[in-house]
Amino acid sequence: MIEITVIRNQSEMIQSFAISGHAFFAKRGKDIVCAGVSAVSVGAINAVHALTGITPLIEHKEDGFLSCVIPDHLSDEANEKIQLLLEGMVVSLKTIEEEYGQHIQITFKKQEVE
Template sequence: MIQCIFSVKRGFYESFEISGHALYAKKGKDIVCAAVSSVSQHTARALETDGAHVEIEEGYLKVSHISKDNLSQRFVDELVKTLKDIAEQYPRYVKVEVNDDAH
């Protein structure tokens, strides 16, 4: 299963981690993994140009120090929405969690 965990503090996305494998199909034919990888890596690259820190390994992506500017926050918000759409269609393979620390 792919786990997508987003951290929100004081109303702003601060970081997110995406880890695991969908195991929907064989490597190279896994449409769930491909969808999650494509959209998350696209977002990570866009955020990195605005100063976010990006770590990418096989089956793992972490983005931290996300800018609080409107564009960066909107990119992450759209990523959350897209991943939730994927998780709704493939609930056995993708889980999305948004941890909001209102303090």
Template sequence: MIDVKIFQTPSGEYTGFQMSGHAGYAEYGQDIVCAAVSALVINAINSIDQYTEDAFENSVDPDSGSVFFQITDRPVSTSSQLLLKSLVLGLNGIQDEYGKKHIKIRLEKQEG
């Protein structure tokens, strides 16, 4: 199962996420859930890097499926907020379609 923690300030501002695991929907190389989640996550990180000036920390371990991404600027720009909201929307859509057996999303409140 892919476990996704979405980081959020007490006021509801998204600040990043942490993801680990594999969906287990199909064999390696054929898993459409892993592919969809990977595409959304990579696109969100690349878009924030390309289209905003927000500073961030990130790390990726392809072997474990682990990704950490945290915007370090406060407040988070409107553009990054929109991109992170879009990521969460897409991840929730995948969870709704394929179930919590393959992807589990939870919010984690953090200090602003």
């Protein structure tokens, strides 16, 4: 199962997300759930960088793990753009979860300390 954790700060802004696991929906190379999650998440990270010039802190491993942390102390304008892009990612991931819920689970958490 793909497990996604989205962490929001006290202001409800997305501060980070992490994705791990595999969907096991189909054989490697034909797994549309894994492909969809990868396309949506990596596309969001690429969009953040291309459209804002901000480079999130990214960790990516061969086993399917991906994490993305948004830097602190951004301008309001940059943060607003980033939040819109990440909220779009969440909508897309929730759509995948609605259709393939036995292969993907999204959890939302609050950041404990800002």
